[in-house]
Amino acid sequence: MSKPKLTLVAMSGLRVGHEGLLQRGLKLPGLARRASALSQLPPLGLLTIAALVPETWDIELLMDDGVTAVSEVAEQILSGKSSTQPAMVAFSALTPSADRAARISQLVRRRNVTTVIGGLHATATPDHCRPHFDVVVQGDGESTFAKLLSDFAGGRGRDSYRADGSFSLGDSPLPRWDLLGDHSPPRYTIQSMRGCPWACSFCAASRLLEPARVKPDERFEAELKAIASRKARPWIELADDNTFASGRDHGPMLESLRRHGARWFTESDWRIAKQPELLSQIAESGCRQILVGLESNVFRYPGMGAKNADWQRMLEAVDVIQEAGIVVNGCLIVGADGETPESMERLGDFLEEAPMGEIQLTLQTPFPGTSLYDSLLRSQRLLPGDFSRYTLFDVVYQPDQMTAEQLQNEFNDLVGRVFRPEVQSRRDSIQKRIRSSRRSPGKRS
Template identity: 85%
Template sequence: METDSRSEFGRDGSSLSWNVQGDDVVIQFTMEVPVPKPKLTLVSMSGLRVGHEELLQRGLKLPGLARRASALSQLPPLGLLTIAALVPESWDIELVMDDGVTPECEVADQILSGTTSLNPPRVVAFSALTPSADRAARISRLVQRHNVTTVIGGLHATATPEHCRPHFDVVVQGDGESTFANLLADVMEGTPAASYRADGSFSLADSPLPRWELLGKNSPPRYTIQSMRGCPWACSFCAASRMLGPARVKPDDRFEAELQAISDQQSRPWIELADDNTFASGRDHGPMLESLQNHGARWFTESDWRIAKKPRLLQQIADSGCRQILIGLESSVFRYPGMGAKNADWERMLEAVVAIQEAGIVVNGCLIVGADGESKESITRLGDFLEEAPMGEIQLTLQTPFPGTSLYKTLLQSERLLPGDFSRYTLFDVVYQPDQMTAEQLQNEFNALIERVFRPEAQARRDSIQKKIRSFRRAARDQV
């Protein structure tokens, strides 16, 4: 008796087989569906947040502020993309970008459904700064209803884990590179701890290449690289300088590798160095600047006025494609503790501003309003000064005592922090009791200053300064 056996296979893993023995046909259908990988969903809590409606109407719609706000909103979540590179291949990864405006229930639905509801996330990890931490907590609670482990990390979680623990299953403090793979392994074993804390020993020599492909098909207008983590100074208002451990620099070969990966995505990229104070270390910055120049990068960073004391370095910075440097001038009425060697009188810093711009680099003068000693009169004087100031760009923020800073501890101990949640810690909203005014008076004076400094005529004057600096830079380049 002849026997005929045949099989067919479907794309979904199903199979159909039959045996023919004489006049008898035996049909067997089997369905084999591959077990999906566990999925990790990374959630970046982004978007510019301002709680004060009057300021939104009077200031942030002005061209000068809107331009910088737009640039900040375009920055990719470097921390999460870096962590993603350390996730084992046994996991699927998805990235969700929160804009701070979409209803929280819709963000939760997006997290849970992702690209396919057939494979919901096993772990949802949030990265949030202080003003977005409460929103992240509410979204976490929505997601937790679906048997998902939620995690939060970043500066806010590091500074105030007690605020995060009631709303997240796991709190990660410090460098995520040191702990995240262990966390995922513990989740798979069913034994995740409530908290993981890095000891600050992670070496930037071990930094992986960020997973830029998670951003999707559209390249971001601006890319970010961290050349240095932390800062040797400990300014009392700064939440980032030493929160994650001691100041560390990224070796030149790792910096070059990351820059090459970005250049492979986009030629002549726009780069923002995600540093607290790029030139504060004693490293030789020449190789890093040479890499930026060789890749045709245009870039922005933050530093302090002391680079003006190093003409050769300043020229290297300009030649390498630096378009703008944010220089912390800080307060016009108060010198913050912990500023170390960057502490200087007002006139000395302004001389440095002129020197930096004469080298062909626009200075974005960063000023804090509302420190102790601030009054209506001092804010008016600051406005008068900024009408004629030499800086090509200005950044104005209110003093904000972020958790983890000595400023926060001082105001907390003196019972000067105002009631309310952390969503108000935006850099544009008064969250403490000033010493010379009421909180309402300070907010009103700051709003009026914003409107004055960023009105179209004032911004046009700074734009003309920038145009002159760019023209000077082109002329200098043509002479080479």
């Protein structure tokens, strides 16, 4: 008797709804480089869930590029590499890809295939997902997926599963990297911490997955060792929201990264600049770049806790981090309340001469599950349309100082301005200078 097949579908690819922005900004070298890196990240969540699937199932992994026609993607799912129709298809989708996943699911369900969706969007908006999928999974998939499969096999399937937030990252299984085949992605992903102790009003991850939890050092080492066995001196992207926000001793994790020769990227807040010993360890462990949330220069978001600071204090921290030999990717949110054409002009002036080796510019986006979303919903400022527009680059709410069209046009102009080749070249020079400082005596190259 043949095994039932489970197909895992990762909804990947950069999504931007506004064609004008694509033409004027996102094809510029600075943005294209980061977009390419993001699109090539392996689907850590699905690969981890796959490790919990019993041997009584066959598993296939399919990566949706966000461009191929949904009908073609559905046919790829239904036929697969083995030409065997799956019994179940499980999607992992963030908000901007959720509606596309729903369209694919509806085509697949016509062939009597059970479809499942999980992830942050499903956790935040299960009612949005239920009409389009047979099963909606909320919260930690590690707590629920094995039960879901067991229920399905026994004919006891339910339409909803919800984790209680008690899953310990010490029980994390090794991701099924073998599902990627012989292909070695440019970057691998590891999660050292799930969630964040802060509750920034624009961020869903800090609250949707229950308490912030850290992965024990021995589990982190086991995952990194498995990756290093596939690729020497791997590029690692830590799939964390704020890696150094916990009070743990980060030394063992950083030593693991150093020992395996990893080059790595993560996200943190500016306060690591206040810990010179930790900063030195981070640099020596192979960290190449840290995304630091500078957020907005016109508005301080509620819920930022101890990371809240004035603009000048954060810029001083940027200098300290980069002096340690780590490139700072300054992350800025445009379009908060109080934003005007004049404030965006000032931001453009600053970014043309800013000290950061890299920058990330996004539009304020009220993702479901955030207090920002709830606030704009209550005040009836959310614009009509589906979730495919929630890309970080498209205006989906009514600004308080401009029209939505004006904000979009001003943002497009700002992106074109600060990512044009000569300005990006200046940031590239900053990066080269920072990295050359790492090669001085006593520093790891």
